[in-house]
Amino acid sequence: MRPRRTSATGTLALLPVWAVVIVAYLGTIAWTVVISFTASKSLPVYEFVGLAQYERLFRTSRWLVSVENILIFGSLFIGTCLVVGFLLAVALDQRIRAEGAFRTIYLYPYSMSFIVTGLVWQWIMNPALGVQATVRGWGLEGFTFDWAANRDMAIYAVAVAGVWQASGLVMAILLAGLRGIDQDLWKATKVDGIPTWRVYASIVLPLLKPMIVTAVVLLSVAVVKAYDLVVALTRGGPGIASEVPAKFVMDNLFERSNIALATAASTVMLVSVLAALAPWLYAEYIRASGARAA
Amino acid sequence: MSKPIQSQPIQFKPVTSRLIRGLFAGAALLAMVVPASAEPKAEVIHWWTSGGESAAVKVFAEAYGKAGGTWIDTAVAGGENARSAAINRVVGGNPPTAMQFNTGKQFDDIVAQGLVNDVETVAARDGWRDFLPKPLLDAVSRDGRIYAIPVNVHGQNWVFTSTKAFEAAGVKPPQSLDELVPALDALKAAGITPIGHGGQPWQDGMMFNAILLAKGGQDLYRSIYADKDGEAVRSEAFRAVVDYYGSLRGYVDPGSPGRHWNDATGMLISGKAGVQFMGDWAKGEFKAAGLTAGEEFGCFVAGPDYMIGGDVFVLAKTDDPDQKAAQELLATTLLSPEAQVDFNLIKGSVPVRPDVDTARFDVCGQTGMERLKDEGRQIGNPEMLSSADLVGSTRDVITEFWNTPDMTTDDFVEGFVEALEIAG
Numbered sequence: 008m009r010p011r012r013t014s015a016t017g018t019l020a021l022l023p024v025w026a027v028v029i030v031a032y033l034g035t036i037a038w039t040v041v042i043s044f045t046a047s048k049s050l051p052v053y054e055f056v057g058l059a060q061y062e063r064l065f066r067t068s069r070w071l072v073s074v075e076n077i078l079i080f081g082s083l084f085i086g087t088c089l090v091v092g093f094l095l096a097v098a099l100d101q102r103i104r105a106e107g108a109f110r111t112i113y114l115y116p117y118s119m120s121f122i123v124t125g126l127v128w129q130w131i132m133n134p135a136l137g138v139q140a141t142v143r144g145w146g147l148e149g150f151t152f153d154w155a156a157n158r159d160m161a162i163y164a165v166a167v168a169g170v171w172q173a174s175g176l177v178m179a180i181l182l183a184g185l186r187g188i189d190q191d192l193w194k195a196t197k198v199d200g201i202p203t204w205r206v207y208a209s210i211v212l213p214l215l216k217p218m219i220v221t222a223v224v225l226l227s228v229a230v231v232k233a234y235d236l237v238v239a240l241t242r243g244g245p246g247i248a249s250e251v252p253a254k255f256v257m258d259n260l261f262e263r264s265n266i267a268l269a270t271a272a273s274t275v276m277l278v279s280v281l282a283a284l285a286p287w288l289y290a291e292y293i294r295a296s297g298a299r300a301a
Numbered sequence: 302m303s304k305p306i307q308s309q310p311i312q313f314k315p316v317t318s319r320l321i322r323g324l325f326a327g328a329a330l331l332a333m334v335v336p337a338s339a340e341p342k343a344e345v346i347h348w349w350t351s352g353g354e355s356a357a358v359k360v361f362a363e364a365y366g367k368a369g370g371t372w373i374d375t376a377v378a379g380g381e382n383a384r385s386a387a388i389n390r391v392v393g394g395n396p397p398t399a400m401q402f403n404t405g406k407q408f409d410d411i412v413a414q415g416l417v418n419d420v421e422t423v424a425a426r427d428g429w430r431d432f433l434p435k436p437l438l439d440a441v442s443r444d445g446r447i448y449a450i451p452v453n454v455h456g457q458n459w460v461f462t463s464t465k466a467f468e469a470a471g472v473k474p475p476q477s478l479d480e481l482v483p484a485l486d487a488l489k490a491a492g493i494t495p496i497g498h499g500g501q502p503w504q505d506g507m508m509f510n511a512i513l514l515a516k517g518g519q520d521l522y523r524s525i526y527a528d529k530d531g532e533a534v535r536s537e538a539f540r541a542v543v544d545y546y547g548s549l550r551g552y553v554d555p556g557s558p559g560r561h562w563n564d565a566t567g568m569l570i571s572g573k574a575g576v577q578f579m580g581d582w583a584k585g586e587f588k589a590a591g592l593t594a595g596e597e598f599g600c601f602v603a604g605p606d607y608m609i610g611g612d613v614f615v616l617a618k619t620d621d622p623d624q625k626a627a628q629e630l631l632a633t634t635l636l637s638p639e640a641q642v643d644f645n646l647i648k649g650s651v652p653v654r655p656d657v658d659t660a661r662f663d664v665c666g667q668t669g670m671e672r673l674k675d676e677g678r679q680i681g682n683p684e685m686l687s688s689a690d691l692v693g694s695t696r697d698v699i700t701e702f703w704n705t706p707d708m709t710t711d712d713f714v715e716g717f718v719e720a721l722e723i724a725g
Binding site (some may be wrong): 049063066068069133136156158242247261263265 | 381409556704723
């Protein structure tokens with residue numbers, strides 16, 4: 008065992024951090040949860056109404072649409088970003104010429120904020136301004152590409168814009184991973200005559216697992232907080248077709264002076280994220296440390 | 302300077318005494334500044350940041366200066382942002398002198414929490430109750446006391462027409478809602494977008510409410526937004542309004558969803574679209590493009606009743622006599638006839654007092670002022686009659702209906718009743 012003095016010093020040094028974590032993070036989370044059980048409107052009041060806000064939340068069709076949308080957006084966004092990012096990384100890993108230029112081009116969208124991304128794609132997919140208007144101007148009258156203004160396609164429009172923006176990031180992370188793979192491995196598989204696709208699927212991908220986890224975590228964070236992209240691209244419309252939970256929270260928090268409902272919605276978001284993370288946390292930490300102890 | 306201190310700790314002393322001397326000097330300076338601030342100083346939070354708006358608010362600032370006060374301008378872009386900034390400062394114990402809200406329920410909570418000074422002293426002295434239109438007086442009063450300073454009236458159920466578009470279609474611009482549909486058909490036949498509509502939820506809602514007031518009448522409108530009566534929503538009259546509203550969906554262009562209101566006004570200016578349902582602030586866009594009311598563009602109020610909204614200033618709670626004096630001077634100044642006329646001419650709205658000179662207002666402004674004199678024919682917008690929460694929840698239903706052609710009138714009615722129940 009280490010000398011006790013060191014750990015006391017360490018604890019002391021960490022005190023400010025703990026204070027910040029407990030007050031600024033856990034404290035505000037707890038306060039948010041408390042407010043969600045009250046009847047607060049534009050100001051917090053401590054008049055408790057039990058689960059009334061949650062009941063209302065799940066009677067509100069806009070919230071239900073938001074939840075459905077975030078599931079569609081989340082799975083499409085993360086899935087497509089991973090596939091596209093991986094393929095781009097593999098393509099760049101072929102020792103091609105001007106690799107640096109391509110890398111910059113693919114990563115470039117990531118340097119733009121979601122607001123800019125959203126606006127650009129809004130113009131592209133707006134039937135009166137974008138690709139549709141241009142192609143029809145060339146004489147192809149039947150051409151239709153109106154995703155930003157089409158309520159059945161609006162959430163996919165958001166996903167397309169998101170994928171365009173974030174694929175480059177996945178590419179950069181996975182490319183770094185690919186470069187870290189031992190060249191001897193490739194030589195060995197060549198000697199054994201294993202097809203290249205099989206090497207990627209069975210050897211390279213498992214080796215890239217830490218990178219993929221990193222990418223998934225970063226993309227998931229973007230999904231949960233998806234707000235600016237939607238506001239810039241569709242404003243949640245047409246109608247309520249592309250609403251997302253974060254926008255529901257923001258609208259109720261500010262425009263509608265309904266902070267109790269907003270905090271109830273954000274509590275549901277928090278619980279869902281925790282529920283999704285729980286199996287992974289369990290596998291990574293609790294089971295692992297249990298195994299170590301045994 | 303830090304080097305000798307490090308080597309010779311004894312030199313701390315002069316530094317300390319210098320510090321003390323500095324503090325004294327600062328205090329003396331402060332003492333000199335304090336008497337100068339005895340003249341009323343008002344910090345005002347508002348969201349008037351666009352070109353026309355900031356020109357309008359400058360009128361107030363100058364009038365306040367002339368009256369002997371100092372106007373400290375705290376402009377925050379965006380109504381929601383400005384309101385939450387103001388409320389945060391009030392809750393945080395550092396309130397501004399006055400803060401802007403929309404006429405209506407937005408400041409209910411801070412009045413109920415006792416964070417606001419009333420305006421009774423000035424209102425009684427200047428006789429506000431004698432000239433303020435009744436809906437406006439009701440909207441700024443809580444339990445018989447006036448808690449806000451109304452500064453303008455925006456009419457929200459206007460229909461604007463593009464003379465250019467109607468000339469191209471070869472028909473006369475409509476002058477009332479009854480003439481609307483045939484005129485729209487003529488525009489459609491001529492290949493012009495009939496309704497220049499910005500497909501954002503608040504604009505969908507504003508158009509619906511204008512039609513509800515015009516076609517359903519003031520009683521139906523009131524029983525829905527003021528009394529939250531579910532039976533009124535289930536009535537035949539309401540269903541007729543929904544059907545009429547739904548029938549207008551065919552007159553907008555596919556690029557409408559998400560469009561800003563001023564871009565829609567731009568379509569009327571260039572003659573690409575024929576009519577727009579919008580509040581009277583759209584006049585600002587027409588004027589900025591050099592168009593004249595009654596010539597290059599026309600305007601009429603949808604229906605016999607006038608739906609009003611507007612802006613108010615609310616005075617934060619304070620016991621400081623200097624701040625109270627500043628607040629009283631502010632209340633008097635903002636409602637003075639000169640400031641009212643000058644401000645509203647630029648803002649595109651009409652004065653809250655009908656007793657001012659109307660000669661300088663354009664045709665649309667004259668109509669608005671006429672409507673404002675007839676108390677029986679004016680009613681607050683939904684924001685004035687019900688909570689932001691209820692307005693938002695019903696708006697969700699309206700915008701969903703507008704954008705979903707296969708949504709039936711029954712679905713709309715049920716959704717609307719549900720919204721009234723859960724957000725009431």
